[in-house]
Amino acid sequence: MQTTSDEVLIGRIASGDRLAMQVLFARHHVRIYRFVLRMVRNEATAEDLISEVFLDVWRQAEKFEGRSAVSTWMLSIARFKALSVLRRRGEEELDDETAGAIEDQADDPEVTLAKKDKGAVLQQCLTKLSTEHREIIDLVYYHQKSVEEVAGIVGIPEATVKTRMFYARKKLSELLKAQGIDRGWP
Amino acid sequence: MNTANNNERSEIEGLLPWHAAGTLGHRDTQRVEAALASDPELARRYELVREELAQTIHLNETLGAPSSRAMAALFAKIDAEPARNKVASINLGARIRAFFASLSPRTLAWSTSAAALAILLQAGLIAGIILKEKNVGGYETASAPTNVAGAGAYALIRFQPQASAADIANFLETNKLSISDGPSAGGLYRVRIAATKLPKADLDRIVKTLREDKVVGFIGIAE
Numbered sequence: 001m002q003t004t005s006d007e008v009l010i011g012r013i014a015s016g017d018r019l020a021m022q023v024l025f026a027r028h029h030v031r032i033y034r035f036v037l038r039m040v041r042n043e044a045t046a047e048d049l050i051s052e053v054f055l056d057v058w059r060q061a062e063k064f065e066g067r068s069a070v071s072t073w074m075l076s077i078a079r080f081k082a083l084s085v086l087r088r089r090g091e092e093e094l095d096d097e098t099a100g101a102i103e104d105q106a107d108d109p110e111v112t113l114a115k116k117d118k119g120a121v122l123q124q125c126l127t128k129l130s131t132e133h134r135e136i137i138d139l140v141y142y143h144q145k146s147v148e149e150v151a152g153i154v155g156i157p158e159a160t161v162k163t164r165m166f167y168a169r170k171k172l173s174e175l176l177k178a179q180g181i182d183r184g185w186p
Numbered sequence: 187m188n189t190a191n192n193n194e195r196s197e198i199e200g201l202l203p204w205h206a207a208g209t210l211g212h213r214d215t216q217r218v219e220a221a222l223a224s225d226p227e228l229a230r231r232y233e234l235v236r237e238e239l240a241q242t243i244h245l246n247e248t249l250g251a252p253s254s255r256a257m258a259a260l261f262a263k264i265d266a267e268p269a270r271n272k273v274a275s276i277n278l279g280a281r282i283r284a285f286f287a288s289l290s291p292r293t294l295a296w297s298t299s300a301a302a303l304a305i306l307l308q309a310g311l312i313a314g315i316i317l318k319e320k321n322v323g324g325y326e327t328a329s330a331p332t333n334v335a336g337a338g339a340y341a342l343i344r345f346q347p348q349a350s351a352a353d354i355a356n357f358l359e360t361n362k363l364s365i366s367d368g369p370s371a372g373g374l375y376r377v378r379i380a381a382t383k384l385p386k387a388d389l390d391r392i393v394k395t396l397r398e399d400k401v402v403g404f405i406g407i408a409e
Contacts, residue, residue: 016270051260122241141242146209162200
């Protein structure tokens with residue numbers, strides 16, 4: 001069965017089709033929610049943000065030129081809004097402190113138990129990365145964005161995308177090492 | 187390993203996350219696969235990448251989903267937005283283009299060419315009906331609406347099979363025409379020429395002018 005493409009839905013939304021908006025929302029809202037939740041770390045804020053993101057889609061649909069995938073365009077909007085929230089909160093400066101606070105929790109008995117599972121530890125370390133590093137890891141691994149698309153979403157050159165990804169992974173390895181898991185890399 | 191090889195290896199290693207996610211282009215995919223096949227250390231590092239990929243997906247999938255509050259809030263905001271210009275009332279050209287775009291070229295061509303003979307017969311019938319309706323009461327075509335006679339001036343039109351949707355939309359816009367019905371089985375569209383009924387002489391003159399347009403295959407006055 002052929003589904004209506006996101007681009008067609010955007011065209012319909014541009015002409016005021018609420019049903020097309022519902023379809024687009026149903027198709028993408030969970031991923032957009034998870035993307036912003038990983039950035040803002042607050043469920044209520046993330047929910048507020050996705051309604052704002054899709055409201056922007058409703059308002060801007062007419063201007064969408066199709067130079068990128070619709071999902072990439074929406075992630076760009078979501079990122080901008082999430083960063084605005086973080087700036088308002090001043091959390092970007094506090095990010096290392098946040099990471100430190102989470103790191104302290106590593107000594108909890110539950111976490112100690114989880115250490116037996118390498119996957120669980122890796123997931124825990126993923127949550128400790130800085131906003132910048134979390135973002136790029138999520139975009140590449142979870143949202144399956146190409147180098148070019150990540151560059152478009154984040155607003156950096158493609159070479160910087162690769163470098164940032166390298167440093168995000170390097171930091172992840174360091175966090176794992178601190179938890180007793182040496183991957184022998186980098 | 188020389189510097190060139192080191193650079194190549196670093197570059198390939200930088201692509202591993204995208205290779206694991208399946209978002210590399212064909213050429214880069216082949217480069218990475220060739221390197222992985224010949225470099226065991228790179229292959230070992232690739233396994234680390236795959237672990238990261240799996241756990242990132244797992245982590246994100248455990249984040250759950252937003253409540254229905256998000257959707258309710260969105261549509262409440264949309265409802266509060268200023269009314270958008272409706273396609274039907276303003277952007278007639280776009281609506282017409284969308285309508286024709288929804289028909290495949292084959293459908294358009296088939297419906298027009300296969301029905302050519304029927305159209306000519308229909309046209310004759312329609313013309314006869316129009317001319318005789320005043321004198322011969324009680325006869326109506328099965329498909330003709332009975333209550334629109336006074337609502338405007340109409341024509342039946344068939345477009346040339348080679349006319350593009352853009353040409354047709356442009357023709358309709360230029361001549362201030364709107365499609366009110368169709369296509370019928372013979373590929374005929376009923377188009378409104380004027381909002382009010384016109385004298386026959388005026389209607390004949392307009393139809394004659396429209397007939398000159400390259401997109402028109404057939405046009406006749408409709409009731």
